[in-house]
Amino acid sequence: MKIHLIINPSSGKESGARSGTELADILSARGHIVSRSYTEKKGDGTAFAIDAGKRGAELIVACGGDGTVNEVVHGMAQAEERLPIAIYAQGTVNDFATQLQLPLEAEAFADMIDRNKRMVLDVGRMNDRTFLNVAAFGAVSKIGHEVDVEAKTMLGRLAYVIEGIRTAPDLLNTPMPMRITMDTGEVAEGDFLFAGIANSRSVGGFSHFAPRALVNDGLLDLIIIQRTDVVTLGQILMRLRSGEHIEHEGIAYYQASTFEVTAENETAIDLDGEEAGVLPAKVQVLPAHLPCIIP
Structure with missing residues (x-):
């Protein structure tokens, strides 16, 4: 070959x-x-x-x-x-x-x-860019971009944890009013701490962040963390590893194939860990788009 x-x-x-x-x-x-x-x-x-x-x-x-x-x-x-x-x-x-x-x-x-052995994967598209795993929006999605290459080399994942702790006060106090309209007719609107549209379950190192997501179901999964206080956010984070966080009242979870995302303020976009401009954005799934070698 x-x-x-x-x-x-x-x-x-x-x-x-x-x-x-x-x-x-x-x-x-x-x-x-x-x-x-x-x-x-x-x-x-x-x-x-x-x-x-x-x-x-x-x-x-x-x-x-x-x-x-x-x-x-x-x-x-x-x-x-x-x-x-x-x-x-x-x-x-x-x-x-x-x-x-x-x-x-x-x-x-x-x-x-x-x-x-092959599986044909869905791929996400955000405006004119494609992504495989997640399109994320807002202040939380910027954490990875604040970690320099030297810190990643020396500390690995710990570098992201340290940066998250350092920036937590600013993240919790930065308004992020957004509106997300889906082709299902549903609308999510409010002041969010985080919004991510995922193709797979694993996001940000959490293997059950989007626990209902499948890479070949023709859908994308929207996960929203509502703006909240430190104590409630801690409760949500404690449940992330098991996937039980989606049952918390501070989480909203949707599945659709197309999303229109707008924001009142300048809001950053992250695609698979890379900076990708600011909102507004149209996000959609490209079903059965990419053959992938699997175990």
Whole structure:
């Protein structure tokens, strides 16, 4: 098989290059025709994915974190031919890989590729951008962008926790009035602490953040955390790991295929951990859009 690896060398505490090289060597030894490219700046993953398709790749492997996967998917979604993707998770959080229970070790990952079992995934679209895992809105979604690369390298997930604690007072006191209209006829309107439209269950490192989400059901799941006090927010966070948070009165949960999102104030958008402008936005599902290699 002709396989192209798109590698983010700075992912996984700077281990991305080493991990990508190891996987490439294993696949080559098994008889695959392997090529690779290394991202250096924003947008490289998208450009490399488009180019790999034109050069005859039969499989594209995204080797990096959620942001790298997002760029690669965005490039693949623009191609006329729907090539399959394999996601070799090397980032700090790796939400989508967690959802699919993808192998993290090179030999096991190569075994998965050789088995060539596939699932056709839904993909999200926000305005003219695609995303695989989540479109998030508001102050909370900005936490990841405040963590610098050096802190991620040294501390991993702990860097996000530290930044969240540091910025918590500002987050709780920043008004975020929003209105979200769905194709189901439902409308969510209010002052939200967080709003996220998810394709998979795993968001922000919480594997049950959107517990009803499926990656191939033709729907996206909207999770809203209402603005509240510190004590109530703590109660919600305590339930996140089990998925029981959606039963809390401070949470609103919806499923739909199209969402129109507006805000009174300038409100940031985050797609799979990457900055993507500000509201307003139209978010919709592209059902059965991307073949993916799975265990």
